[in-house]
Each structure stands twice: as C-alpha cells, then as structure tokens.
Amino acid sequence: MAILQQSHGISGDLTDCTAKLDSLEFDDIQHFLMARPPARAARYEFLTFGNPAGGREWLTGLIDKVGTASAVGSSLLDARWVTVGFTWNGLQTLGVTEASLATFPEEFRQGMAARAGVLGTTGANHPDHWVGGLASPNLHAIVVLFARDVAERERCRGEHERYVAQSGGVEVLSALDLEAIPPFDYAHEHFGYRDRLSQPVIEGTGVEPTPGSGLPIKAGEFFLGYPDEEGPAAGLPQPEILSRNGSYVAYLRMEEHVGAFRDFLRARGETPEEQELIAAKLMGRWRSGAPLVLTPDRDDPKLGADSQRSNDFNYAKMDPHGYGCPLGAHIRRMNPRDTAVNMNRRKMIRRGGTYGPPLPEGVPDDGIERGIAAFVGCASLVRQFEFAMNVWANDPNFHELGNEHDPIFGTQDGTFDMTIPKRPIRKKIKGLPAFTTIRGGAYFFLPGIKALRYLASLGAGL
Numbered sequence: 001m002a003i004l005q006q007s008h009g010i011s012g013d014l015t016d017c018t019a020k021l022d023s024l025e026f027d028d029i030q031h032f033l034m035a036r037p038p039a040r041a042a043r044y045e046f047l048t049f050g051n052p053a054g055g056r057e058w059l060t061g062l063i064d065k066v067g068t069a070s071a072v073g074s075s076l077l078d079a080r081w082v083t084v085g086f087t088w089n090g091l092q093t094l095g096v097t098e099a100s101l102a103t104f105p106e107e108f109r110q111g112m113a114a115r116a117g118v119l120g121t122t123g124a125n126h127p128d129h130w131v132g133g134l135a136s137p138n139l140h141a142i143v144v145l146f147a148r149d150v151a152e153r154e155r156c157r158g159e160h161e162r163y164v165a166q167s168g169g170v171e172v173l174s175a176l177d178l179e180a181i182p183p184f185d186y187a188h189e190h191f192g193y194r195d196r197l198s199q200p201v202i203e204g205t206g207v208e209p210t211p212g213s214g215l216p217i218k219a220g221e222f223f224l225g226y227p228d229e230e231g232p233a234a235g236l237p238q239p240e241i242l243s244r245n246g247s248y249v250a251y252l253r254m255e256e257h258v259g260a261f262r263d264f265l266r267a268r269g270e271t272p273e274e275q276e277l278i279a280a281k282l283m284g285r286w287r288s289g290a291p292l293v294l295t296p297d298r299d300d301p302k303l304g305a306d307s308q309r310s311n312d313f314n315y316a317k318m319d320p321h322g323y324g325c326p327l328g329a330h331i332r333r334m335n336p337r338d339t340a341v342n343m344n345r346r347k348m349i350r351r352g353g354t355y356g357p358p359l360p361e362g363v364p365d366d367g368i369e370r371g372i373a374a375f376v377g378c379a380s381l382v383r384q385f386e387f388a389m390n391v392w393a394n395d396p397n398f399h400e401l402g403n404e405h406d407p408i409f410g411t412q413d414g415t416f417d418m419t420i421p422k423r424p425i426r427k428k429i430k431g432l433p434a435f436t437t438i439r440g441g442a443y444f445f446l447p448g449i450k451a452l453r454y455l456a457s458l459g460a461g462l
C-alpha cells in the first residue's frame with residue numbers, strides 16, 4: 001500500500017472495520033476526520049456560488065463522490081478521497097433559512113477572518129494579508145481532494161473543472177495543490193520534523209490508543225449529535241438533519257520559512273548536534289519524532305519511529321520543570337497532557353499536507369512559498385481550535401512564561417522570547433523570528449451525507 005505522506009494526519013487507521021460500533025453512523029459521516037487516506041497528493045478548491053440554484057446543482061452531482069467513514073479501507077476509496085464543506089455564508093447562499101442559520105455558533109457565523117482578535121493572528125498573520133480569497137465573504141465552499149498520486153489528482157482536477165464549468169454560477173476562487181515531500185517513507189514537513197505522531201482516538205471507531213495516549217475520546221467531541229465528554233449532545237444547530245454527523249474544521253495555510261529556520265539554527269548552535277538540540281527544543285521532539293521527555297540529551301530515531309513508544313510520556317511527573325521539553329515547546333503547548341485541566345474537551349483532529357517544493361539542504365531560500373495547509377477538526381471551534389490559538393499558541397503568559405508565543409506557528413514579530421529551562425542556568429532566546437506565516441484560513445462545516453442531500457434539495461418545488 002502506498003505510504004501516506006501527509007502532515008498532521010491521524011495516527012491510527014481504521015484497520016478493523018468489524019470492530020466499529022453501531023452507534024456511530026459510519027454511512028453518514030464524511031471520512032475526513034475518521035481516517036487518514038494513503039495519499040501522496042492533494043488539491044483544495046475554494047468555491048463561490050453565484051446563485052443558490054447553481055450551488056445546489058453543483059452539490060447534487062458531487063454527493064456520490066464524497067467519501068464516507070464506512071468506505072474507509074474499502075476498494076471504493078483506494079485512489080481518491082473527496083470531502084466537501086461550507087462556510088456559514090455558503091450555507092446561506094444555498095438557501096438555509098435565517099432561522100436555521102441563527103442556530104449555528106457565533107464563531108462559525110463570523111468566520112475565521114473576523115476572529116483574528118481571538119486567534120491572535122496579528123501583524124503578518126492578519127487576514128488583511130491572506131491570499132486566495134479566503135477572507136472574503138464570497139468564500140462559500142471547499143472541496144478537499146486527497147489523491148493516491150499526482151496523476152490521479154490531475155485526472156480529478158480536470159474532471160472537476162469540466163463539472164464546475166457546467167454548473168451555473170459556480171466559480172473557483174482559488175486552489176492549492178499539495179504534494180508529499182521526499183523521502184516518502186515517513187510523514188514529515190518542510191522543517192524536517194516527523195509528523196503525524198499524536199492524535200486523539202475517537203470512541204466507537206475500534207482504533208486502540210497507543211500507550212500514553214489516554215482513553216478514546218467521546219465521538220461528540222468531533223461529530224455533532226453524539227454524547228461528548230460532558231454528556232448527551234446538546235445545542236445542535238437545527239434542523240437536526242443538517243447538523244447530525246457534521247463537524248467543524250478550521251483551515252490554515254501556513255507558509256514555512258525554511259531558509260530563516262535553518263539560518264536561525266546555524267546562528268544559535270555551533271555544532272550540528274547543538275543545532276539539532278535547538279530544533280528539538282522548539283518542537284518538543286527531535287526531528288526524528290523522538291520526544292524530549294523520553295530522550296532529552298540525544299536523538300533516538302528508533303524511538304521516534306516507534307508509535308507504541310513515541311507518545312508514552314507525560315509532563316507533570318516526568319518533566320515538571322521542562323528540563324527535557326521546554327514548557328513553551330510546540331507539542332507541550334498544543335497538548336499539555338497532564339499539566340492542564342479539561343484536556344478531553346480540547347482535543348483536535350489534524351489533517352492536511354505539505355505544499356510547495358522542498359528546499360534542499362545547503363541551498364539559500366529561493367523565495368518560493370512552501371508550507372503546511374492543515375485542518376483542525378472538532379465539534380466546537382471556540383472550545384477546541386480557538387482555545388488552542390488564543391491560549392496555547394498566542395497567550396504570552398501561558399504557563400506563566402511571561403513573553404512567549406508558540407515558537408513554531410504562534411504570531412512572532414521579533415519581540416517574543418523562548419525559555420529553555422536548564423540546570424544550573426536556564427537559557428532564554430530573545431527576539432525569536434517568525435518561522436511561519438499564516439497565509440489564509442477559514443471555518444467550514446462538514447455536513448453528513450444526509451445533510452448534503454438536504455442542502456441540495458433546498459428550494460425544491462419553489
């Protein structure tokens with residue numbers, strides 16, 4: 001089987017379909033948050049509907065192509081995986097009533113661009129600089145295509161182009177092509193970190209959490225209409241047919257400044273070993289994936305590649321002061337594990353991949369945009385995604401650090417620091433540069449299949 005080379009994918013596959021519990025409606029849930037496809041290429045298309053009827057007509061012909069959770073692992077989905085989602089403006093344009101639209105959460109109604117204050121996306125990360133029409137109210141829908149390889153992606157691209165041309169008033173605002181970067185035998189991103197190591201397991205999918213990953217999380221944390229970690233499903237957008245089995249996803253296109261990142265490591269570390277250690281301190285894992293808590297002084301690539309061991313750690317007992325993994329390192333912020341409360345209500349499912357060509361080692365930055373274009377899936381954008389952005393990534397005083405943001409993707413303008421606790425004297429990197437820039441983002445609702453049919457049928461008989 002082809003090797004998945006997506007950054008921020010799922011860590012466990014739905015290998016045993018028979019182990020799935022009946023209670024999750026696998027036929028109705030889009031496959032997107034349920035499993036990671038073995039894809040080496042992808043394309044995201046951002047669409048606008050010129051008129052309601054054209055949008056519904058487009059959707060009608062697309063529904064049968066959308067992958068469901070029940071088809072995961074079957075031959076039906078062996079080459080391409082299609083996902084479709086809508087912004088609040090998109091739902092409105094398709095003809096969802098104002099009464100129904102008012103039952104969707106406020107943050108989704110506003111959209112990601114309007115939430116810049118909450119998210120901390122200021123300066124170069126601000127929506128004023130976003131590309132591809134992502135901050136525009138005319139952004140109505142996204143189609144995500146994961147494809148086995150580039151040839152399959154190109155075939156699908158051509159097919160969708162012809163299809164859109166026939167659908168009245170539907171236009172592609174922008175598109176992004178993604179490809180895995182070599183070597184293809186493990187998932188990693190442009191800075192060279194192994195990715196896709198940690199991911200919540202959803203209760204009822206039959207996937208076993210790896211050691212140290214905690215118990216499976218209630219499905220209602222990711223899919224609307226199911227009990228969540230607090231109890232029975234509550235506050236579903238109406239009508240229920242529209243919201244049940246749906247999820248929200250926050251999309252982020254994040255440019256990675258690989259040249260600046262490598263320059264920084266070279267400037268701060270005298271030897272290659274020191275440079276690797278600094279890279280590890282920023283992330284909380286060595287580039288091989290090995291966690292600093294388990295191997296603080298030297299890399300252990302075998303540990304990084306071993307999914308049964310690479311998450312088997314905590315912070316409170318094993319590294320309370322951050323001598324191994326700094327309190328402000330990316331993975332310690334994005335999942336503080338046993339050092340934060342309510343963690344089961346903050347879990348996120350990550351999907352996505354790398355875009356742009358890899359920058360070969362030893363070559364100066366070529367100015368070509370490259371990065372990660374990722375989705376964070378959840379049942380509550382405000383409780384899960386926005387909390388992570390607001391508190392974990394961009395609150396300067398998170399963990400009482402005083403003047404720090406996430407070193408990997410927090411908003412950085414050269415005025416924030418990074419503390420690396422160390423005996424006897426801790427080290428402080430003053431004025432961390434920005435290694436990434438958010439180039440765009442949006443909130444989408446991924447409806448279940450019945451909900452897609454409901455949306456396609458709106459206005460029928462008028």
Ligand code: HEM
Binds near residue numbers: 191194436
């Ligand atoms: C360019 C930006 C980013 C890069 C390069 C990056 C890279 C990584 C890498 C290499 C890992 C370690 C692999 C793993 O644990 O699966 C990781 C973990 C993680 N990242 Fe990111 N990431 C980025 C942005 C984000 C964003 C925007 C979010 C969410 C808002 C996020 C949330 C997480 C989470 C939840 C983990 C898992 C932590 C754990 O469970 O220990 N990351 N990231």
